[in-house]
Amino acid sequence: MKLKTILRLLLSLFLVVLVGCTSRVDTTSTTELTDVSVETNHTQQNDDEKLGDKTLVIHYKRTNGDYDDWNLWLWQSRPIDKDGKEYSFTRSDDFGKVARIPLKAELNDSTKIGIIVKKGDWEEKDIDQNRFINTYETDENNEVHVWLLQGEEMIYKNLDNMYLGPRVTAYTINSLREITIETDQEISNQDKIELLGGLENLDIRDVNINTDGMGATLTLAGDFDFSHTDYRILINGSTAKSFKGESLYNTNLFDEFLYYDGDDLGVTYTKSQSSFRVWAPIASEMKLTLYNGGDATKNDIYKQIDMTKSLKGTWVATVDEDLHGKYYTYKVTNHGNTHEVVDPYAKSAGVNGRRGMILDLNTTDPLNWNLTTAKTFVEHEDAIIYELHVRDLSIHETSNVKDEYKGKFMAFTQEGTTYTNEDTGVTVTTGLDHIKELGITHVHLLPAFDYASVDERRNDQFNWGYDPLNFNVPEGSYSTDPYNGEVRVNEFKQMVQSMHQNGIRVVMDVVYNHTGPTHDSNLNKLVPNYYYRIVDGHWSNGSGTGSETASERKMVRKFIVDSVVYWATEYKIDGFRFDLMALHDIETMNQVRAALDEIDPSIIVYGEGWTGGLTPLPWEQQVQKHHISQVPGVGVFNDDIREGLKSGFIQTGDRINDVKFGIVGAIDYYDPNNSNDQTYSDKYTWASDPQQSINYVTSHDNETLWDQIYNTAGHELESTRIQMQKLANSVVLTSQGIPFLHAGVDFLRTKDGEHNSYNLPDEINQLEWDRKAEYNYVFEYYKGLIKLRNEHPAFRLNTREEVIEHFNFIHIETYSDSGEFEIIGYTLNNHANGDDWETILVLFNGNDTERTVDLAEYLDGTWNVVVDENTAGTEILDTVDADSITVAGHGTIIAYK
Template identity: 40%
Template structure:
């Protein structure tokens, strides 16, 4: 028979729950709650519940139990150490121990270094300083407990570049942790590093304000960008790869930074570059990962630096990369992962305040809406503060221009609103966007920052998966088809997406078009080129190229914010791998040879970008403007055609007709007005200067073609 081990757990600030074997139950019992120093805590009431084979005890105290002490429950002859349980997830705990100070983390000066950590359930905290990262023994200093569960110490002397860890006595055991607010770490994040951030201040080029609808986002992974053998880039897979100019591919065409400038994108969106856990920084080329396994949110990933052994180098090189991009007119959006951590059991969050930072189901099980084993509890006050402090740090310290929130639907709406408001106070043009998927985390639907609640946070943009799927087919069914690859039933939804999904004809998703991130592929799921190999495997490559190019034209001409996956413009392939998060470089790398192979298609996309940037008609700001200036045209099956008129106050082109022919036949469309129409997009070419003029009442549009003309 299994032996029942007695246990006691604090579930409220004034309540302890205990389980003891039923054979220890007696009519006359003795119960006392004492601190480890011997002081007795007055008990108000004890409730017994016989639940064979245990007795459940509910012990309510006269007053709130003060954190920062070890407690022992004396039950007859048993002594039960009291574990801090679900009390840390109560609103009372959150309110009582919320700390609004701005001094968490490490504060270095040449004469002293201060350490401050929020650890209300700890009963003792120390810091150990190591002269070298490889040292096993160091100098240990005690912390003093302050109000709100904050622990702090100031150590005289100059400790620059020393390493450190915290030791915390909590839950009756010692844990070693790294400060969650740490700004620099040793290899693989094993220790924190004390750095003088003033030494790494740079003069950054302040770019002009770019309104959301004027942005063209280009999503790229640091390593993918330069790792290809023919990238022409010296610092392959590194931050510095983005700083090199005059790089060439095998046949002499532009690569790297010069190519980004030539293409005309306004923002690069970088996959996570905070310190993550799945790549060994000592052997960075032996493993690959996208970086959605965060460990330290304030610190920089070392595998992208030229010297991961020195925690300062990654800071310096990342700043150099950002400054260089800014100098070339390109803003930087960071992909941030505040929805989960790499391994929650070994995370610094769990070691410092066990049970607090993560979301739990009603049955006490760890929530797993993210699908990776844990959901960060953004609704808790100190979690929310951590997220805000971290975002503000990246904006102020690294001059970041925006954030893309991975699995943003895990966030609670209140946190999203506060992020929206407080970050705008720092940078009014800061670009905020995220994945608004509705995931099964234990929050009510109306409290989630999902795409269906987009109207509640109108200055945050959302990835428009509805538009994506009607363009290419569902991402969850590899043979499902969309507008570009054979599904004529999607015409109405395509038009809705082209109008910013604001409720042009159907029910709208967004309050304004800038909330719609229009895309047909990203780092996740199949690339469109690979998707077409499944949905249209019997078609010739040239036909699939036309489908693909039609999809990119839909994205770049739609109202809202266009988003391109790096290499999309030259038909990026991942060799049929759907989820390449840890696939090798030959799957994930940006293949610069394809850029040279499909240079005409790259020019087509480049000119689409230039056309969009030159004509505000494709960057309307409001739902009212879209409804005023866009009218659908009568068109055959599998064709989307619309007329943009009365644009004289907005655009140099007064009347514009756009036709997207998704069918495999040449179609005839009646034009809305007689007279000369200047063709700027036809089957093969995009041009800001008219290609030719037609005066017919009707226009013929070839299969799988976007056509545009103006008066």
């Protein structure tokens, strides 16, 4: 009770004082108030003055005393982040160099300052990390002193705890058991040297000090362990020379000791035994899990087996029983984290690709598979490519493909499908029969490997498929049974077999430059950060997807080469189109070409000669179109002729030189009639051979040609726009190189103006066969141009030398003041490439109105016209025996004698 009474009295006294103070402030005289106010303001002014006079003093030591051109970059981080400024070291002390920076004058009263020590104009940084200095604490001179040591992240506030003894400045891992180090000071046998992997001390058996004492050779008691995230080399327990485990990925050591060149990655199956081998060089543990089914939502484990570490970073397991039809995954432990992954070399998978499948691949072969071969094909320039999405071919009701085959691989096996317009009575072929009737040589399938973006359990999903999941597995949504991995393999083979039996070769669109998932991809879980390019701790985004693969690393390169070889041998694929091929290095693509040549030199390879964004892969290593001459036998899309045609020539006759460049196959060709009187090589040339130029005007990317023409010439009559469309691919189909057509362009395909339909519904993407019936005359025109190319080798010259020998642009004078800028004309001469026709004349008019071309000065004789603005083919439409010839607006003339 006494204590409570005292507390009440104290509380009452406090309240009296508080009330008294409040009353005093309200009623005191000005002087008294001023005294209080002055006292308070005086304190604030002193703080401000103290802060304003504050000076930051930075002491910096470089171990070998090389201070030339080293300076500081400082910026205000708090209270507000601001731009930075360069500062110089202005004096020296016993420690090293010194910089003094008055904070009020230079850094706006900063309370936290960012600091980078750099050389010159950002030629080099001392350390990669940004560091920060708090400026609250000052000494008696109102100064903030910090000490920095070369190569060390720590910021010291005094010298008391600073280790100034010898440090490791550089290291080299010479072999699995030998590391050499360099130091900033002499060392002796009295100095203790340690190598730590994570928290584990890696046993050093012997230390051999260099004769000059400025380093040593360390001999390890066992093989260097690559499984740690971080490594540190310490002397006398000092702050260590640190390096990331993944920094070793690009070293010769890593390749020498961990590159596996065997051909048995994945599963090697026999009826009595299945052997598993997976490359996971930094894993600490690996388990094989076998399942009865392929649905990852079910817990149906068959058995789990510990895998054994084997040679060159691989892990192995063998199961002595027939595992055909079982599914499997690996459980890999890296840096203490365990993940379940699908084998990158898996040959099939369960629904949605979450489990690999073990297969006796012989059981997946269709009847007479080994007797089925592709149509004979020798010269790559003989190809005519038709780009097609698997689902688009058959999903529309007018395809009249069986319902169970619509949107599937099996749609390519159904023959005899047609569509009839009941109002007009016009009947047209659909599906496979349409492709065969058109006469193209190669069907280019958009990604048909297993990709991540659709749910295979549903039948209403659409995606182009440029997000790879399992690179060596057919896509399950195109299978009639996505749950059974055996079915997708068999049906893919049936599709290929059917096209081969109908004289059509098959090209796969392959996407090795990125994966669908990145951090969570199977590849990254197996070997963290190895398969990808990483810049400053971030995934490089040269693909536009954030997951750019590193083809220059040997095991990534091996995976790409192994994969195309597998598709070419197991599925008899006849060509590969590489997405964003410039993200691959030149050596990788040369190895791809060489590996395929060993299988079949007629396999065609081409790709996009550009990237989707910035990449750390050096420019000179990229398979850009300008470097394609360094990759013989590989082609690139010719965006010069593409832009020339769709963005000028077919509408107005503009951009003639871009078009002419594509017509000669992008080679170094001199044209005396070029308006600039130059060789094309002065501005353009990149192909060493016509086959390296994939000539096209549209593909799956961007708008269809019909939609693009509508956007640029929608004011024109439909009949005029149709002539523009026919003109565009008249040029493509008669140019030197390899022509490439977007499926449906032959009947004015539309996507309702959508320029990026990668995930839009079937209503936008599907081929509408009633449209073919409506515009069948356009289809017949394309069909005639393809027949002309197939039957006349003059349009398929095989070398640069042949083009120069047999090809001539002609200088055209027309009866229009500006006509010479609107018409392209050339001849193919002297039975070019063994052609039956001695001379072929080709004229293209990009102008709105007809043009009469004066031929007298250059050509004479009787000409047989086989192509005009309405009809194309090899049959004679007209005979011209005159000094001039008339070409319709947006029209083509091809004649021979």
